Amino acid sequence: AQKITQTQPGMFVQEKEAVTLDCTYDTSDPSYGLFWYKQPSSGEMIFLIYQGSYDQQNATEGRYSLNFQKARKSANLVISASQLGDSAMYFCAMTGGSNYKLTFGKGTLLTVNP
Amino acid sequence: KAGVTQTPRYLIKTRGQQVTLSCSPISGHRSVSWYQQTPGQGLQFLFEYFSETQRNKGNFPGRFSGRQFSNSRSEMNVSTLELGDSALYLCASSFRTGYNEQFFGPGTRLTVL
Numbered sequence: 001a002q003k004i005t006q007t008q009p010g011m012f013v014q015e016k017e018a019v020t021l022d023c024t025y026d027t028s029d030p031s032y033g034l035f036w037y038k039q040p041s042s043g044e045m046i047f048l049i050y051q052g053s054y055d056q057q058n059a060t061e062g063r064y065s066l067n068f069q070k071a072r073k074s075a076n077l078v079i080s081a082s083q084l085g086d087s088a089m090y091f092c093a094m095t096g097g098s099n100y101k102l103t104f105g106k107g108t109l110l111t112v113n114p
Numbered sequence: 115k116a117g118v119t120q121t122p123r124y125l126i127k128t129r130g131q132q133v134t135l136s137c138s139p140i141s142g143h144r145s146v147s148w149y150q151q152t153p154g155q156g157l158q159f160l161f162e163y164f165s166e167t168q169r170n171k172g173n174f175p176g177r178f179s180g181r182q183f184s185n186s187r188s189e190m191n192v193s194t195l196e197l198g199d200s201a202l203y204l205c206a207s208s209f210r211t212g213y214n215e216q217f218f219g220p221g222t223r224l225t226v227l
Contacts, residue, residue, distance in 0.1 A: 037218070043202055045218035091157065101147065101170050102206075102216060104157035 004105035023092035032096035034075040039089040118219035132193040139207030146188040151202040
């Protein structure tokens with residue numbers, strides 16, 4: 001079974017500052033994928049970034065980077081230079097082994113203050 | 115390229131009724147997955163379809179069912195609606211089963227009265 005834990009129900013950050021959203025995971029599968037999604041109040045889930053368990057380098061996508069620490073089973077999302085439009089729920093998720101369903105964490109509500 | 119579309123966007127039903135939700139994946143995508151999102155349970159996987167076959171099923175009662183058509187469009191059906199079925203139902207498509215990137219639609223918000 002896979003499990004995702006997001007311990008921060010809410011986070012606040014000032015515009016233009018960087019913020020780290022925490023995510024830890026648990027799985028017995030040697031091969032797995034880690035994802036971050038953004039969900040604005042409209043409800044749509046927006047894919048942000050993906051990290052494979054065998055990827056040697058941390059994934060980056062524009063202002064998003066994933067701090068992957070395999071030994072600690074953590075996959076934190078770093079958003080640089082926060083913008084007001086980044087205010088949303090952020091979900092960490094994973095797939096593993098032959099099971100391609102996404103297992104989600106509870107989410108972190110990020111608020112960017114002007 | 116058009117994204118994932120879901121219809122209807124909003125739906126109000128009463129207990130005991132049944133409902134059918136529709137999802138059209140991104141053109142060329144053959145895998146469609148369905149998720150239920152509620153404030154209490156969060157996001158939970160319902161089922162996945164690939165090439166008209168159910169490949170994966172979550173832990174939901176048999177009242178929840180789905181199917182996929184030859185054009186990859188998918189429908190999910192909930193029979194004998196209960197108050198607890200009120201949720202945002204999200205559909206995600208990917209190029210093939212097991213493909214890493216899943217693209218979500220805007221969701222259908224179902225309210226059961």
